Amino acid sequence: MNVPSEFPPSAASSDGKAPLSNRSVLLRFALIGAVLLLTVFAFGYVGGWLAPSRLTAQRMINQLQANAGVFPGYRRNHAKGVCVAGYFDSSGQAQTFSAAQVFAPGRTPIVGRFAIPGGNPYAPDGSVPIRSMALRFSQANGQQWRTGMNSMPVFPVATPQAFFEQLQAQQPDPATGKPNPAKIAAFFAAHPETAAFLAWVKTAKPSASFATESYWSLNAFVLVDANGEKHAVRWRMVPENGETATGGSDPNYLDADLTQRLAQGQQRWHLIITLASPGDPTNDATKTWPADRREIDAGTLVLTSTTPQESGACRDINYDPLVLPDGIQASDDPLLPARSAAYATSYLRRTSEEAHLPGTATSQTEAKR
Numbered sequence: 374m375n376v377p378s379e380f381p382p383s384a385a386s387s388d389g390k391a392p393l394s395n396r397s398v399l400l401r402f403a404l405i406g407a408v409l410l411l412t413v414f415a416f417g418y419v420g421g422w423l424a425p426s427r428l429t430a431q432r433m434i435n436q437l438q439a440n441a442g443v444f445p446g447y448r449r450n451h452a453k454g455v456c457v458a459g460y461f462d463s464s465g466q467a468q469t470f471s472a473a474q475v476f477a478p479g480r481t482p483i484v485g486r487f488a489i490p491g492g493n494p495y496a497p498d499g500s501v502p503i504r505s506m507a508l509r510f511s512q513a514n515g516q517q518w519r520t521g522m523n524s525m526p527v528f529p530v531a532t533p534q535a536f537f538e539q540l541q542a543q544q545p546d547p548a549t550g551k552p553n554p555a556k557i558a559a560f561f562a563a564h565p566e567t568a569a570f571l572a573w574v575k576t577a578k579p580s581a582s583f584a585t586e587s588y589w590s591l592n593a594f595v596l597v598d599a600n601g602e603k604h605a606v607r608w609r610m611v612p613e614n615g616e617t618a619t620g621g622s623d624p625n626y627l628d629a630d631l632t633q634r635l636a637q638g639q640q641r642w643h644l645i646i647t648l649a650s651p652g653d654p655t656n657d658a659t660k661t662w663p664a665d666r667r668e669i670d671a672g673t674l675v676l677t678s679t680t681p682q683e684s685g686a687c688r689d690i691n692y693d694p695l696v697l698p699d700g701i702q703a704s705d706d707p708l709l710p711a712r713s714a715a716y717a718t719s720y721l722r723r724t725s726e727e728a729h730l731p732g733t734a735t736s737q738t739e740a741k742r
């Protein structure tokens with residue numbers, strides 16, 4: 374048989390390319406190895422394994438669990454709460470400052486949640502003076518605004534690291550089962566930025582109702598208007614019914630109070646947006662802004678019903694403060710990305726636990742109660 378002359382008898386690969394030299398093969402393996410190493414390093418860095426002392430969302434949630442215990446299916450902070458539903462009626466007044474659809478005149482449906490801080494879903498309502506309100510606004514254009522607010526005008530600390538250290542100081546001592554007062558005192562002494570919060574705590578009493586509280590965003594945000602101009606803001610929800618009463622001895626009076634009030638009629642708050650002046654800190658939730666700053670009444674929050682969190686629509690919502698519609702942006706406050714990451718970690722843990730699933734057996738922690 375004649376062999377065409379264009380196919381030389383030398384060892385050629387089937388695709389006609391010259392075989393790789395040993396050096397080239399080694400180089401290619403080295404390159405693949407380097408890519409693999411880089412990938413492992415990137416995972417290690419992001420996962421915190423390479424620097425175990427670096428503060429990660431995992432460590433933050435582990436610390437919350439160390440302080441309160443683990444209650445499968447429940448939030449790792451603000452674990453005790455109830456779902457609420459209603460709507461927001463915009464006044465149209467914030468439209469000049471933000472292009473978000475929620476601020477155009479009209480109604481936006483809400484799924485919300487009231488809670489008390491701490492990781493124990495069975496904590497007595499009178500154990501802390503703080504209450505929280507979380508809201509998810511569902512705009513007609515499909516975008517959402519999620520916000521979580523607390524019933525105090527300042528946060529104790531300005532950074533995630535300081536918050537972590539505060540949690541460490543509050544961790545129960547294994548010997549007594551209670552936090553060590555000396556550690557707590559040492560933490561506050563080392564963190565003078567907590568002064569405004571401590572002054573508030575001195576006068577604060579656990580309120581008898583979720584419905585009579587004001588709730589502050591604490592973190593600053595940025596509104597973006599239709600021309601792309603930016604406006605630094607904070608907001609708060611101010612109740613129409615601002616009566617003050619301290620709760621009684623029933624450990625679950627907040628839920629009972631809310632159910633009773635809603636049976637009698639809707640509960641209403643005004644969304645008050647405060648505009649910063651140049652120089653007002655947007656990265657420090659321990660500092661209030663001067664009282665003369667311009668305020669806008671952006672509209673009325675109307676809550677109409679409540680359901681237990683175990684079966685209500687708020688159960689599977691992560692009130693991540695960085696879920697924002699066009700027209701609202703994050704500020705440079707370092708607590709915001711830390712909150713977002715910690716809430717996601719808490720969410721992943723609680724939604725992957727057996728007790729979370731409807732109809733599953735009561736968890737061991739709950740069965741003991």
Ligand code: HEM
Nearest residue numbers: 448450451486505507521522523536591711715716719720
């Ligand atoms: C670095 C600081 C903070 C950390 C690590 C943290 C952590 C958490 C975690 C893990 C949850 C449970 C989330 C879930 O499972 O859905 C939570 C809930 C909550 N946090 Fe924070 N938090 C921080 C700061 C703040 C601040 C500054 C506010 C200001 C208002 C706030 C307000 C709330 C509220 C309202 C809830 C309840 C949300 C709900 O009802 O689902 N937190 N927090």
